[in-house]
Amino acid sequence: xxxxxxxxxxxxxxxxxxxxxxxxxxxxxxxxxxxxxxxxxxxxxxxxxxxxxxxxxxxxxxxxxxxxxxxxxxxxxxxxxxxxxxxxxxxxxxxxxxxxxxxxxxxxxxxxxxxxxxxxx
Numbered sequence: 001x002x003x004x005x006x007x008x009x010x011x012x013x014x015x016x017x018x019x020x021x022x023x024x025x026x027x028x029x030x031x032x033x034x035x036x037x038x039x040x041x042x043x044x045x046x047x048x049x050x051x052x053x054x055x056x057x058x059x060x061x062x063x064x065x066x067x068x069x070x071x072x073x074x075x076x077x078x079x080x081x082x083x084x085x086x087x088x089x090x091x092x093x094x095x096x097x098x099x100x101x102x103x104x105x106x107x108x109x110x111x112x113x114x115x116x117x118x119x120x121x
Contacts, residue, residue, distance in 0.1 A: 003031070012058050014110035018051035022102035025079050028092045028100060036091050049075040049108060052078045057114075066115055073111040076104045 025047035032040035050072045057068030080101055087097040 014107060015051055015054040018054050018107045021107050022047040024049055024100035028096055032091050046075045046078040069111055069114045073108060076108045080104050
């Protein structure tokens, strides 16, 4: 069993969900036909960027923290756009693509709340 006592992401739900989404997106990307390899590489990079920036932001403070979380949000938008394009050209499985896009929708919602927290009363 892995001890995550010193893991700053332990309580960061967005990070855990982003890892799930990245795994789904990367699984889709590795099966993309060779003529679309550059787009598959973009999916992998943007998908991996989301949990990485959420993790890095969790270890920072102030504006630096929000900077990384904004990058994660943008990368989540990017991976969604790439998956939508690949879906439209029939290069990836529709059910798996929709599942991955739903996970990244959730990641974006969670990340938006990190970047724009509601003021406390």
